[in-house]
Amino acid sequence: MKKITTPLKEKDIRALKAGEEVLLKGVIYTARDQAHKRLCDLIKKRRQLPFALKNQIIYYCGPTPAPPGKIIGSCGPTTSSRMDKFTIPLLKNGLKGMIGKGKRSAEIISAIKKYKAIYFLAPAGAGAYLSKFVKKKELISWPELGTEAIFRLEVEDFPLIVGIDIKGRSIYDKR
Amino acid sequence: MMKRVFAKEISEAIFQLVLKANFVLRKDVLKTLQSAYFQEKDFRAKRMLKILLENASISRREKIPLCQDTGMVVVFVEKGEEVRIVNGSLNEAINKGIRKAYREGYLRSSVCTPLSRVNTQGNTPAVIYTRIVKGDKLRLKLCVKGFGAENRSQIKMFAPTASEKEIKDFILKVVKEAGPDACPPFVVGVGIGGTFDKAAILAKEATLREIRNPKSKIQNKIQRLENELLREINKLNIGPMGLGGETTCLGVNILTFPTHIAGLPVAVNISCHATRSAKKVL
Structure with missing residues (x-):
């Protein structure tokens, strides 16, 4: 299976087709609804973001607290379409990849094409399974958001499927 | 006394x-997932089902939530x-x-x-x-x-003269719209009758009921309807994760209640493949 690493390079993304399965190694940042709202507010106010978006991946995930002796708890993807309304400003600011579950709007598909980005699916509802591929977890911002805070995760062999590729082809097209 | x-x-x-409920997948759900894994012909769907089974065993063994x-x-x-x-x-x-x-x-x-x-x-x-x-x-x-599935649940107030086909079409439509977002394969809870609120509660309670083996003897109209819906939903080619396959639904559970001569509420509560419930008598 193809392996990719972060930060994402355009030539790596270009080689990936919707439907293809890959293993990811490197850094991903968790963010879901409330963190997206705050990131977009900061962009609007031209303030500094808690991490540099350029060539990075955001994972739509709110993990369960890590039990003693574990790095992370259950950590599967949440529904991506809820993040659609916040996605374009992030892509404009350099975000290259997103990981989640489910379909994206037509507007996001064309933005992915325009900003040369990529959208991955992670196995949905397999949060315990996915926790095995997380090697490090670090709080980056907004601890008051609890599970919705931004965490920096280091992953290895994190299993993904290309949902929407750089050409705007979607895995759900045929359905 | x-x-x-x-x-x-x-x-x-x-x-x-x-x-x-959070660490141990229900016996009936696990059994249905296992048999779906053996029967599934779509290559990717089969692999996804295997991941779900592995997820259940990690969860149980290591106490990491499903x-x-x-x-x-x-x-x-x-x-x-x-x-x-x-x-x-x-x-x-x-x-x-x-x-x-x-x-x-x-x-x-x-x-x-x-x-x-x-x-x-x-x-x-x-x-x-x-x-x-x-x-x-x-x-x-x-x-x-979980709210990935809860968000995709719907209710409809039918006219009392609505046909069985109209009701089935509505249930199929809800499942189709739930699509990949609600973590298929689903357990589909259906509440038919009562009032607006009662139908929704019935639909929720239906997801807690054990999944009936579709091959067991049909004893009434509701069980026939459950079997027909299960078959039709599994022809939608949504599949695990919404990536296609024959396993879209693990079971359709219907509960009914008498209703008013002027109406026919039908609620559909979508539940994900990790339909999590537990019970005890004190």
Whole structure:
């Protein structure tokens, strides 16, 4: 299976087709609804973001607290379409990849094409399974958001499927 | 003669049930997933089902929740008329058990105030439905409901003259719209009849019912309808993760209640492949 690493390079993304399965190694940042709202507010106010978006991946995930002796708890993807309304400003600011579950709007598909980005699916509802591929977890911002805070995760062999590729082809097209 | 049940016993039972629901996949759900895995012909769907089975075994073995969305707790209580709760109240005892489980089980607290979105810490309050019944037993059953699937649930107030086909088409439409977002393969809970609210409660309660083997003998109209819907849903080619395949639905559970001559409410509660519930009698 193809392996990719972060930060994402355009030539790596270009080689990936919707439907293809890959293993990811490197850094991903968790963010879901409330963190997206705050990131977009900061962009609007031209303030500094808690991490540099350029060539990075955001994972739509709110993990369960890590039990003693574990790095992370259950950590599967949440529904991506809820993040659609916040996605374009992030892509404009350099975000290259997103990981989640489910379909994206037509507007996001064309933005992915325009900003040369990529959208991955992670196995949905397999949060315990996915926790095995997380090697490090670090709080980056907004601890008051609890599970919705931004965490920096280091992953290895994190299993993904290309949902929407750089050409705007979607895995759900045929359905 | 009244039977005394201590509030503490209720809290402890709820505590155990919440942990069980989050870490141990229901026997009927697991069995149905396993047989779906053996029968599935689509290559990718089969692999996804294998991941789900592996997920269940990791969760059980290592006490990592089946899903990061450890849900909102919905509790169905049947309280015998002869049961007296002492040293506390029913609802408080339930919520206390839940808070303990979410804290000590390292579960995610997802419950928040609806408009200001402030987390209530401890995943309470639960949604509690209490029925007073005959006898001296206290029956507790609960589910931990994830919102990926809950968000895709729908209700429709049909005209009383609606045909069975119209109802089936509506249920199929809800499943289609749920698509990949709600973590298929689903358990589809359906409530038919009652009032607007009653149909929704029935649909939720239906997801807690054991999945019936579709090959078992059909004993009534409802079971026939369940089988037909299961077959038709599994022809939609949604499949695990919405990537295609024959396994879109693990079971269709229907509960009914008499309704008014002027209407026919039908509620569909979508539940994900990790339909999580547990029960206990005190």
